[in-house]
Amino acid sequence: MAADRTILHCDCNGYYASVECLFRPELREVPMAVCGDPDSRHGIILAKNELAKRYGVVTAETIWQAKRKCPELTLVAPHHDAYSRISKQINEIYGQYTDRVEAFSIDESWLDVTGSLHLFGTGRQIADELRRRIREEIGVTISVGVSFNKVFAKLGSDYKKPDATTEITRENYRDILFPLPVRDMIFIGHRAAETLQKVGVKTIGDLAGTEMEKLTALLGKAGQTMWRYANGLDDAPVLRPDEQEAAKSIGNGITFAHNLETEQDVRAGILALADTVGRRLRRHKVKCTVVQLQIKDPDLKVISRQRSLERPTDLSGEIAREAMELLCEAWPKGKPIRMMSVTGAGLVGEGAAEQLNLFDSGEDRARRGQLEQALDAIEGRFGRGTVRRGSLLNSDIMSDRKRPGEDR
Numbered sequence: 001m002a003a004d005r006t007i008l009h010c011d012c013n014g015y016y017a018s019v020e021c022l023f024r025p026e027l028r029e030v031p032m033a034v035c036g037d038p039d040s041r042h043g044i045i046l047a048k049n050e051l052a053k054r055y056g057v058v059t060a061e062t063i064w065q066a067k068r069k070c071p072e073l074t075l076v077a078p079h080h081d082a083y084s085r086i087s088k089q090i091n092e093i094y095g096q097y098t099d100r101v102e103a104f105s106i107d108e109s110w111l112d113v114t115g116s117l118h119l120f121g122t123g124r125q126i127a128d129e130l131r132r133r134i135r136e137e138i139g140v141t142i143s144v145g146v147s148f149n150k151v152f153a154k155l156g157s158d159y160k161k162p163d164a165t166t167e168i169t170r171e172n173y174r175d176i177l178f179p180l181p182v183r184d185m186i187f188i189g190h191r192a193a194e195t196l197q198k199v200g201v202k203t204i205g206d207l208a209g210t211e212m213e214k215l216t217a218l219l220g221k222a223g224q225t226m227w228r229y230a231n232g233l234d235d236a237p238v239l240r241p242d243e244q245e246a247a248k249s250i251g252n253g254i255t256f257a258h259n260l261e262t263e264q265d266v267r268a269g270i271l272a273l274a275d276t277v278g279r280r281l282r283r284h285k286v287k288c289t290v291v292q293l294q295i296k297d298p299d300l301k302v303i304s305r306q307r308s309l310e311r312p313t314d315l316s317g318e319i320a321r322e323a324m325e326l327l328c329e330a331w332p333k334g335k336p337i338r339m340m341s342v343t344g345a346g347l348v349g350e351g352a353a354e355q356l357n358l359f360d361s362g363e364d365r366a367r368r369g370q371l372e373q374a375l376d377a378i379e380g381r382f383g384r385g386t387v388r389r390g391s392l393l394n395s396d397i398m399s400d401r402k403r404p405g406e407d408r
């Protein structure tokens with residue numbers, strides 16, 4: 001077995017509020033919160049300082065709820081530019097200890113320091129030094145988790161706040177993490193936690209001790225991932241920024257209830273997949289520059305094909321067209337298809353790298369974009385499946401499909 005990695009997860013404490021206090025130190029002395037729209041009772045609390053926390057003010061509640069707990073709460077509008085700027089400075093300090101710095105959000109990053117231990121000391125020493133430096137040089141406090149994988153490092157940084165280091169080792173992880181609720185683990189959302197609760201899985205220890213097959217039956221592939229995480233088997237690498245870009249993709253796959261054979265069925269399958277991919281790209285406000293297609297025949301033989309696009313897209317119709325062309329090139333007509341996935345990769349931010357294409361009128365594209373957004377909105381209101389697009393109307397191949405696991 002390869003030697004364990006040393007991974008840090010660094011999390012700024014009450015980040016937005018801390019940054020506001022940097023510019024207005026007097027805010028440290030009063031209970032204060034950063035909120036979306038300070039003038040509206042319905043504005044949402046985005047962050048609060050330690051004093052406000054003592055009154056029970058919590059993130060994501062409304063101003064109205066927070067004011068009931070703490071009438072003298074000082075409200076501040078957010079300054080997102082400052083949050084980004086200071087986040088960059090903090091990550092630059094992390095970058096002095098390793099090139100493997102993966103930002104998870106504006107105020108959280110993983111660092112893989114395995115390769116630099118001989119230069120800077122143990123994981124804990126590096127964590128303590130980072131806490132001191134960020135406090136002294138930037139003026140905000142961070143909590144750091146140190147562990148042998150990313151999931152446990154993140155649980156470590158959550159474990160003790162503010163301004164603390166928590167080490168999760170192979171020796172102590174059961175004692176420290178197993179009593180925690182499953183909801184504390186990364187990627188376990190409200191819904192999954194509810195599902196787990198129903199079968200008596202309440203803590204991370206419960207999760208680790210449940211048969212993986214049972215979890216898979218309950219939650220699909222995600223169940224298997226959760227089981228691995230709970231047992232300390234997460235082996236995902238800490239990605240450098242260039243690797244993060246390359247790894248980003250949004251995809252969707254289906255194992256069909258019966259093999260697809262006619263061109264009409266295949267086309268309907270691709271449209272349905274491209275439809276969800278496009279919808280998710282738009283929801284995340286990104287476009288893809290690469291379309292990937294994967295197909296499995298009934299003997300489980302797999303082919304994968306991909307192509308780069310002339311310009312980034314988030315339109316389901318364009319993704320479907322590319323996927324269909326890939327299919328025609330790579331798959332003999334009439335050969336049965338058991339499983340198919342369509343993925344948009346090489347993601348770029350909305351509007352980024354968009355090039356003018358002289359052969360397709362921009363107006364035309366805009367209109368299609370508006371149409372698809374409108375359909376998304378309708379489905380958002382009335383639920384999935386309300387809108388059936390194009391040739392999906394006359395096909396029932398999707399009706400009894402297996403639910404694909406959430407693949408992000």
Ligand SMILES: [Mg+2]
Nearest residue numbers: 011012013107
């Ligand atoms: Mg934080």
